[in-house]
Amino acid sequence: MKFFHLVGSAAHFVTSKGCWVAAGSLSFGLASLASGQSPMPPPQVQVPYQRILKSSDDPGNWLTYGGNYSNHRFSKLTQITPANVAQLTPKWIYQQADTSKWEVTPLVVDGVIYVSERPNIVTALDGRTGRPLWNYRRPFPTDVSICCGTPNRGLAILGDSIYLATFDDHLVCLDANTGKERWDEVVVDYKLGYSMTLAPLAVKDKIIVGVSGGEFGIRGFLAAHDAKTGKRAWQFFTVPGPGEPGNETWSGESWKTSGSPTWLTGAYDPDLNLVYWGVGNPSPDYNGDVRKGDNLYSCSEIALDADTGKLKWHFQFTPHDVHDWDSNQIPVLVDAQIGGQPRKLLVKANRNAFYYVLDRTNGEFITGAPFSKQTWASGLDKKGRPILLPDKEPTAEGVLVYPGLEGATNWLSPAYNPMTGLFYVQTKEDYGQYYYKIPGPHMVAGHFENGGGRNVMGEEPYGALKAIEATTGKIRWEFRQQIPGVASPNAGVLTTASGLVISGTREGHVFALDATTGKVLWNFNTGGAIWSGAVTFLIDGKQCIAIAAGSGLYVFGL
Amino acid sequence: MLSRSITLLLVLAPLALRAQPAPATPATPAAPAAPIEHGTEIVVAPGPANLDQIIKNPASLAEGRRLFQTHCTSCHGPNGEGARGASLLSPNLPRVAEAAVAPAEAPGGGGGRGRGRGANAAAATDGPPVSPYDRALQQIIQRGIPATEMQPPRLQPGELPLVAAFVKSLGQLPPEPVPGNASHGAELFKTKGACMTCHMIRGEGAVIGPDLSDVGRARGVAYMRRALTDPNADVPKAFQAYRNDISLPQNFLFVRAVTKNGETIGGVRVNEDTFSIQLRDLTGKVRSFFKSELSELHKEWGQSPMPNYSAVFAPGELDDVVAFLVSQRGGNK
Numbered sequence: 001m002k003f004f005h006l007v008g009s010a011a012h013f014v015t016s017k018g019c020w021v022a023a024g025s026l027s028f029g030l031a032s033l034a035s036g037q038s039p040m041p042p043p044q045v046q047v048p049y050q051r052i053l054k055s056s057d058d059p060g061n062w063l064t065y066g067g068n069y070s071n072h073r074f075s076k077l078t079q080i081t082p083a084n085v086a087q088l089t090p091k092w093i094y095q096q097a098d099t100s101k102w103e104v105t106p107l108v109v110d111g112v113i114y115v116s117e118r119p120n121i122v123t124a125l126d127g128r129t130g131r132p133l134w135n136y137r138r139p140f141p142t143d144v145s146i147c148c149g150t151p152n153r154g155l156a157i158l159g160d161s162i163y164l165a166t167f168d169d170h171l172v173c174l175d176a177n178t179g180k181e182r183w184d185e186v187v188v189d190y191k192l193g194y195s196m197t198l199a200p201l202a203v204k205d206k207i208i209v210g211v212s213g214g215e216f217g218i219r220g221f222l223a224a225h226d227a228k229t230g231k232r233a234w235q236f237f238t239v240p241g242p243g244e245p246g247n248e249t250w251s252g253e254s255w256k257t258s259g260s261p262t263w264l265t266g267a268y269d270p271d272l273n274l275v276y277w278g279v280g281n282p283s284p285d286y287n288g289d290v291r292k293g294d295n296l297y298s299c300s301e302i303a304l305d306a307d308t309g310k311l312k313w314h315f316q317f318t319p320h321d322v323h324d325w326d327s328n329q330i331p332v333l334v335d336a337q338i339g340g341q342p343r344k345l346l347v348k349a350n351r352n353a354f355y356y357v358l359d360r361t362n363g364e365f366i367t368g369a370p371f372s373k374q375t376w377a378s379g380l381d382k383k384g385r386p387i388l389l390p391d392k393e394p395t396a397e398g399v400l401v402y403p404g405l406e407g408a409t410n411w412l413s414p415a416y417n418p419m420t421g422l423f424y425v426q427t428k429e430d431y432g433q434y435y436y437k438i439p440g441p442h443m444v445a446g447h448f449e450n451g452g453g454r455n456v457m458g459e460e461p462y463g464a465l466k467a468i469e470a471t472t473g474k475i476r477w478e479f480r481q482q483i484p485g486v487a488s489p490n491a492g493v494l495t496t497a498s499g500l501v502i503s504g505t506r507e508g509h510v511f512a513l514d515a516t517t518g519k520v521l522w523n524f525n526t527g528g529a530i531w532s533g534a535v536t537f538l539i540d541g542k543q544c545i546a547i548a549a550g551s552g553l554y555v556f557g558l
Numbered sequence: 559m560l561s562r563s564i565t566l567l568l569v570l571a572p573l574a575l576r577a578q579p580a581p582a583t584p585a586t587p588a589a590p591a592a593p594i595e596h597g598t599e600i601v602v603a604p605g606p607a608n609l610d611q612i613i614k615n616p617a618s619l620a621e622g623r624r625l626f627q628t629h630c631t632s633c634h635g636p637n638g639e640g641a642r643g644a645s646l647l648s649p650n651l652p653r654v655a656e657a658a659v660a661p662a663e664a665p666g667g668g669g670g671r672g673r674g675r676g677a678n679a680a681a682a683t684d685g686p687p688v689s690p691y692d693r694a695l696q697q698i699i700q701r702g703i704p705a706t707e708m709q710p711p712r713l714q715p716g717e718l719p720l721v722a723a724f725v726k727s728l729g730q731l732p733p734e735p736v737p738g739n740a741s742h743g744a745e746l747f748k749t750k751g752a753c754m755t756c757h758m759i760r761g762e763g764a765v766i767g768p769d770l771s772d773v774g775r776a777r778g779v780a781y782m783r784r785a786l787t788d789p790n791a792d793v794p795k796a797f798q799a800y801r802n803d804i805s806l807p808q809n810f811l812f813v814r815a816v817t818k819n820g821e822t823i824g825g826v827r828v829n830e831d832t833f834s835i836q837l838r839d840l841t842g843k844v845r846s847f848f849k850s851e852l853s854e855l856h857k858e859w860g861q862s863p864m865p866n867y868s869a870v871f872a873p874g875e876l877d878d879v880v881a882f883l884v885s886q887r888g889g890n891k
Contacts, residue, residue, distance in 0.1 A: 436712065452712075461858075463832075483830040507831040523833055 002297045006063035034400030038225060045109055049204050052158070053270055056292050060538035062108040063155050064415065065199035067494075067535070069268040070333035073415035075293035075536045078498040080558060085500060085512045087558055091544065092130035094553040098122070101531040102548040103151040105413070105492065106198065107162075108537040109176070113546065115553060116152040116199075120166045122174060127539040130555065134179035141168050145193045147215035147443045151531070153265070153411075154199030154256045156207060158227050165196035165209045171225055173207075185230035187211070193445035199265050203275060203306050206233050210262025214280040214326060216258035217448035222266075222277055222302075224309060234309030238262060238279045238297050246296035255440045259283030260298040264328040264411055266330040269344070272361060274303045274312055276333070276346055280326035286394045286451025287322070287437040288485055292318040299327040301346065303363060313363030318352050318386065321392050323376070323435055324405045324449075326354040330413045332423065333360060336471050342524035349414055349425040351407030352379065355473040369473035372408035394451050404461075404506045405433055405453040406488045413492035413533045415501070416470060421516050423470040426489040426502050429480075463489030465503055468520060475519035481505045492533025494545070502545060504530030510547055510554065526554055541554045606693040607719035608686040609726045615692065622724030629711040629721065638728040640778020642707060642792060649729035652775045652888060653703060657694035666778040696722045706776065734777055736881050738874075744881025746875055751867065759886060764842050765863060766826055768810065782883045786876060789864035812861050813837055815847060816854035 008251060019332040047063055055063040059076040060363035063316045067073040080088065096102065107114040112133065113125040119140035119260055120373060124133040143151065144167055156163040164176040168190040173182040187209055188194045193216030200207045207226040214220070220238035225231065238260040240246035247255055259282050266277035282298035299318040304311055317327045327350055334345045338357075346360035353374035357366040365384030377386035392401050419525035432451030440450045452456045463481035468474065483489055500521070501513040509529060511523040528550015536545045589724055613616045627636070633643030640646065644653075699722050702710040713721065747753045754763035757770045773782070782790050793810050811827040815837065824839035835855065836846045840863065849855065871879065 438712065438714065460859075482830050505832050509832055511832075522832075525831075525833075 018093055026045065041250075045112070045157075046408060047157045048159060048175075050200070050487060052202060059536075061110065062106065062158060062535040064107075064202065065156070065265045066267065066330060066332075067415075068164060068415075069203075069270065071265075071330050071413065072332065072418070072419050072495075073413055073493060073533065073535075074495050074497070076497045077536055077538070077543045078496065078550070080496065080500065080545065081537075082500060082512075082514050084558060088512075088524070088545070088556040089558075090524070091555045091557045092463075093555070094123075094125055094130040096551050096553070099551045100549060100555075101149060101490075101529065103153045103411075103490075103531045104255050104548050104553075105154040105533040105546075106535055106546055106553065107155055107157050107158050108535060108546070109157060111539060113260055113553070113555075114157065114162055114176070115156050115548075116155055116164060118152060119150055120152070120164070120168075122162060122164050122177070122179065124179060125553070127537075127544070127555075128507065130553070131536055134311075136164075136172075136174055136179040136181070136352075138164075138166060138170075138172065139458040140166075141190070144190055144195055145213065145216045146195070147212070147447075150195075153197060153349055156200040156202040157391055158202035159205065161227065162201065163200045163207050163227075165200050167195050167197065169194050169196055169209060169211070170351055171196075171209055171230065173198065173227070173230060183230040185225060185232075187223055187225075188221075191445060195335075196263075198263055198359060200273070201265050201268065202227065206306070208266070210264070210266070210273060210277060212261050212263035212280075214259035214261040214263075214283055215258060215285060215447055215449050216445055217283040217442045218258035218261065219272050220262055221306065222262045222275075222309070224306075225550060232329075236302070236304055236309040236311065238302065240296065249292055249293040249296045251292035254295075256447060257283055258291065258298065259285070259448075260295075260469055261326070262328070267333050267346070268306065269333055271362060272453045273306050274346070274360070275306045276303050276331045276552065278300060278326070278328040278331060278348070280328045281324050284440065284442075284448045284450035285322075285324045286435060286449060286453075287439065288393070289437075289439075292320075295321070299325065299352075301327065301348065301358065301363070301538055302332060303360065308392070315358055315363045315365065315384065315402050316356070317348075317350050317356065317358075317384075322437070322451075323352070323401060324368055324453075325350070325403075325407055327351065328411065329409060329413075332414060332416050332470075334418075334423075334470050336421065338366060338471055347416075347423060349409050349423070349427070349468070351403075351410055352376075352386070353403050353408035354386070355423075355468055356384065357473065367473060369469075371425070371468055371473065371475060372464075373402045373431070374408065376433070377419075380510070387475065394435035394437040396436060396438070398454060400432050400434050400437040400456065402432040403428065404455070405435070406429045406431070410488060412490050415493040415495040415549065417495040417497075417501075417515055418479050419497055419499070420467075420495075421470055422467045422476060422515065424465060424493045424495055424503075424515075426491055426503060427464050427466055427478075428483070428488045429462050429464045431457055461488075463505065465489075465501070465513070465518075467515075479513055479518050479520070481509075482507065487529075491530040491547075494534040496536065501548075502534045502536075502548060504532075504534070505549055506530065508549055510534070510549065510556070524556070526529055526550060526552065528552060531540060576712070589720065600884070606687050606688045606696045607723075608718065609692045609695070611686055612719055612723035613727050618720055619724060619727060619879065622720040622722075622727075623715070623719040625717055626724045630725075632637070633707065635778055635780075636724065639734045640733075641781050642777065644775055645734060645778050646725050646728045647733045650696070651725075651729070654691060654695045654698055657698060663809040669868060676688050681741040692722070695726060699748040700727070734779060738877030738879070738885050740885045742875075743878035744879070746871065746879050747882055750870065750875070751879060756864065766838060766840060766842060770883065770886055772886060772888055774884045775888060777883075779884055782880045783876065785864075786871070787866060787868040789862040789866060793860050793862055810862075811852030812858040812863055814854075814856040815852050817847065817851055818853050827857075869871060 022251045052063050055068045055180045065299040096117045104115045111127045111335045120138040122136040150167050160176045162176045164172045169187045194211045194213045208224045223235045224233040258360045261280040279300045282295040299321045300314045300316040302314045344360050346358045353372040355371045356368040376392040409427045437451035442448045463483045464478040467476040486507050494502040499515045504510045508526045509523045512521045526549035530549045532548035534547040546555045638646035673694045702708050756766040759771050814824045825839040828836040
C-alpha cells in the first residue's frame with residue numbers, strides 16, 4: 001500500500017476533508033483502516049473502478065472525461081434549475097499561465113479539481129477557492145509534429161492516481177495527492193509524427209490512450225497500459241497489416257502511412273465489456289489517389305474487447321474519406337426503446353454532417369440522417385453507407401462541398417439527457433469549402449495532407465447548438481450563435497436532470513438553455529474563447545459549474 | 559514540359575534545402591471562381607532566392623508569368639496593373655519595401671492548421687546572396703497580408719521564387735498612366751462628392767466607409783473607378799481564419815436593425831457576438847444593442863450605402879477623383 005505518501009500530504013487537504021467524506025469515499029477509508037493500517041489517515045483520494053462505474057449516481061463528482069462511461073455529460077444534480085440559473089455568479093477564476101486555447105474537461109473528486117494545462121502541466125485546485133494544491137510539469141520537446149495546436153483535453157483518475165497523456169506520447173501516472181510522478185511510459189515515438197492530446201480512459205485495471213497524427217501519415221492505433229505498472233497490456237492497429245482482414249482496402253503499400261488516428265476519448269460498456277472508439281481520417285487527407293479502396297478502419301467506429309483489445313465489430317461512416325471528415329467524435333451510449341424493443345445503442349453526430357444510430361452489441365446500422373447542411377451524399381443506404389453524389393472529390397482547382405473540412409461538428413463533446421431523450425451537440429452551419437488536392441510525398445513526421453479547403457468568400461458560417469432526438473436523428477430545436485470570422489464553435493455541452501443545457505461560444509459567452517425548448521435562460525461573457533466542456537459538481541454541498549474560457553477556469557455557483 | 563521542369567531544377571538546385579522529388583508536370587488550373595482566402599496551405603518552399611538570377615533566365619521568367627496568371631491575375635490584373643489587388647508595376651512596392659526594412663514578422667493568415675511545417679524557418683544556405691527586398695517580396699507572397707484579401711497562394715515547392723521573380727520584373731515596366739488631375743480630384747472629394755461624410759483620409763472625415771488613406775496602394779485604377787460607378791460591385795470582404803476581431807473595415811457589412819420600439823437603424827457592423835451587436839449608424843455614432851432588444855436584424859451582404867457617382871460627376875471629374883484616390887499611398891499611421 002502507498003499510505004506513506006499520504007502522511008506528508010494530509011495537511012494540504014484539510015479544506016477538502018468534509019467533501020470526501022460527504023461524497024461517499026468513507027467506506028473505502030474505513031476499509032483500509034480495517035485492513036490493519038491504523039493509525040494511518042485514510043487515503044484522501046480513492047476512485048476505484050467500481051466508483052467510476054457508478055459515476056452517474058455520484059453527481060457531486062466528475063470522475064471521467066465524458067461524465068460517465070457512456071459519455072452522457074449528464075448530471076443528476078438539480079440545485080441549479082431553469083428558474084434560478086439566471087442568478088449564477090462566478091465564485092472564482094483560476095488563471096493558467098498559457099494563453100492559447102484551453103480544451104480541458106476538468107475532473108472533480110471530493111472537492112478537488114484536476115486540470116491539464118498546456119504544455120504538459122497538471123494542476124490540482126482547491127474547489128472552494130481555486131488555489132492550486134499541487135502542480136506537475138514535464139518538459140515539452142520543440143520538435144513535435146503539430147497539425148492543430150498542442151492542446152490537452154484532460155486526465156483520467158483511477159484509485160489514487162492521475163493519468164496524463166502527453167503531447168510527446170508519454171503516458172504519465174501521478175500520485176493524485178501530491179502530483180508526484182509514479183511512472184512514465186513511452187506509448188510511441190513522437191518523432192514518427194504521433195502525438196497525444198486526449199484524456200485517457202481508465203477501464204478496470206487499464207489506462208487506454210489513442211494517438212493523433214492523421215496529418216502526418218502515421219499508422220493509427222489504440223493502446224492499453226497496466227494502471228499499476230505502466231506496462232503495455234494490448235495494442236490495436238486501426239489499419240490492418242498484410243494478411244489481416246481489411247488490409248485489401250488499401251491499395252499498394254498505402255496502409256503503412258495510413259493515418260486513422262484515435263485522438264479523442266472513447267466509451268465503455270461494462271456489460272458487454274466493449275470499448276468503443278472513433279477512428280480518424282486516412283492519410284493523406286485530401287488526395288485519395290494513392291490509397292484506393294475503402295481504407296478500413298479509417299472514419300469508423302471500432303468496438304474492442306476491453307481485456308484483450310480484440311476487434312469485436314466495426315462500422316465505417318465514411319469509406320475512402322477525402323474531406324478530412326474523421327470519425328473521432330465522442331461516441332455516446334444510449335439505452336432506449338426502438339420500435340417497442342429495448343436496445344443498446346451507440347449514437348454519434350459525425351463530422352460528415354450525418355447523425356448515426358448503431359446497435360452497440362454488433363455494430364449494425366439502425367438509422368441515420370443529416371443534422372447539418374451537406375452536399376456530398378444523397379443519403380445513407382440500408383447498411384448506413386453513404387450514397388455519394390458525383391463530383392465531390394477534391395480537384396486541383398477546388399470543388400465546393402458542404403460541410404467544410406472542420407466538419408459539421410468536431411471534437412467538442414455532445415451530451416445526452418435521458419430525461420428528455422435528446423442528444424445535444426454544437427454544430428457549424430452554412431459552412432462549405434473549396435476542397436483541393438495536390439500531390440506530395442510522405443516524409444516521416446512531415447505534413448501528409450496533400451490538399452485542403454478554402455473558405456467561400458463573403459459567407460459567414462454560424463454556430464448552432466442542436467437538440468436531436470437520440471433514437472431518430474430528428475432535430476427538435478437549435479440555438480444559433482455568432483462565430484467570429486470563420487472559426488468553429490468549440491465548446492462541449494453539459495445537461496442536467498433539472499432541465500438545463502449548458503455550453504459556451506467561441507466569443508466567450510457561457511450560456512444556459514432550457515433543455516426542452518432551447519430557450520436562453522442565462523449568459524455570461526467571460527471574454528475568452530471557449531474551447532472546453534462544462535462540468536458540474538458539489539463543493540460544500542452546493543452545486544457548481546466549471547468551464548474553461550480563454551486562459552481561465554471559471555467556477556459558477558448560485 | 560519535362561525539359562522545363564529540368565531547367566527549373568537547375569535554376570533552383572542550389573536553393574533546395576531538402577531533396578524534393580521532381581515536380582509533377584504542372585497542371586494549369588483555371589483561376590478559381592471564388593477568390594482564394596483562408597489559404598492555410600503554405601507549401602514548404604526552399605529558402606528565399608536571388609530574384610535577379612531568375613529574371614535573367616527566360617524559361618524561368620516564363621514559368622513565373624504562367625504561375626502569376628494562375629494565382630494572381632484575378633486580383634492584380636492580367637499584367638499586374640492592379641484591380642482588387644494592388645498595382646505591381648513599381649520597382650519599389652510599398653508593402654515590400656516596408657517589410658524589407660522591418661524585422662521579420664510573424665507569419666500571416668491566422669491560426670488554423672499550419673500545413674507549412676517550417677515555412678518561416680526557410681533560409682537560403684548557399685547560392686547567391688538575397689537582398690532584403692527580394693526576401694521580403696517572397697515572404698509577402700508566401701504568407702499573404704493579414705487582414706486583407708491577399709492570402710497565401712497554393713504554390714508547389716519551388717514555385718515561389720519564380721512567381722516572385724516575375725512580380726519583380728513587373729517593376730521595370732512603366733506604371734499605368736492615370737488620366738486626371740489629382741489635386742482637382744482632392745477638391746471634388748471634399749466638395750461636390752461629399753466623400754468625407756463617410757470616408758476618412760489621414761484622420762480627417764468620417765468612418766462609415768473604409769479609411770482611404772492607403773487605398774492607392776491596395777487597389778488598382780479600374781477598381782477605383784468601379785467603386786464610384788457601381789458601389790455594390792466590390793464590397794470589401796476579407797476573412798481571416800480564427801479572427802477574433804470582426805471590426806476590420808475590410809470585412810464590411812451593412813446592417814439594418816429594427817428595435818422593439820420600432821426604431822430603424824442602418825449602419826456598419828463594428829462588432830457582433832451571439833447576444834449583442836455594435837454598429838456605427840450613418841451619423842457616425844456607435845450604437846450597441848442586445849439582440850433581445852431588436853425585432854429585426856438584416857445583414858445586407860454585398861450592399862453598399864455609398865451613392866452611385868456616375869451621374870454626379872462629369873467624366874473628366876471622375877478621372878480626377880480616381881487620380882486622387884490612386885495617389886493615396888500611405889500616411890494613415
